[in-house]
Amino acid sequence: MKEQILILIAVFITTFVNAQSSNFEISGTIKDAETGELLIYTTVFQVGTVNGTTSDIDGNFRLEIEDKTHDKIEFSFIGYETQVITLDFEQTExxxxxxxxxxxxxxPIIPGDRIYAQPHNEMVNYSTKVRPQRY
Structure with missing residues (x-):
């Protein structure tokens, strides 16, 4: 009887752990909002974790969500505003x-002539003279 209870508890714990750790995968396409042009190599990561990826050459991404408690995904690309979306775990695309x-x-601000603190500094005056070079 004790063995059956222990087996039942082990099966229950295993089932519970597997249900909690079931991974969820999202995928999609990243585009420019104005032109609709695909954005390649956009950074995609799950906020609050180290889980992330980049979009491929076709603007597609695929990210496996391991921790469902962090439900925000951040998208960033140079020259574009960073966007954060909240995951709907019923939607995968x-x-x-x-x-x-x-x-x-x-x-632009263009400064005037340089004014040196020590105008009679020998090294400064020497470096500003044009000298012929021997090669």
């Missing part, structure tokens, strides 16, 4: 549209 990031650059 996603189409992600990234918006281009706009950066405003100010006017």
């Amino acid at each position: 996603y189409e992600v549209l990234l918006k281009q990031a706009t950066i405003e650059i100010g006017l």
Whole structure:
């Protein structure tokens, strides 16, 4: 009788552990929101974990979700705004549209002539002279 109870407990624990550790896989395509162009080598990772991947040359990604408690996925690509989506564990296929990031650059500042703290510094004066070189 004790053996049957121990076997039953072992089966129950094994089933419970396997149910908790069942992996979930998502996949999809990453595109530019304006042009619809596929974005290759976009970084895709599960927020709060070290689990991640990149999109392939066709803009497709596939990511195996090992920890369902972390349900946010982050997509990032140079020149685009980072996007975070919350997983719906009933949906396995996603189409992600990234918006281009706009950066405003100010006017360039061109400094005037250099002013040295020690204008009579021998090394500074020597380095600014044009000298013929022997080869």
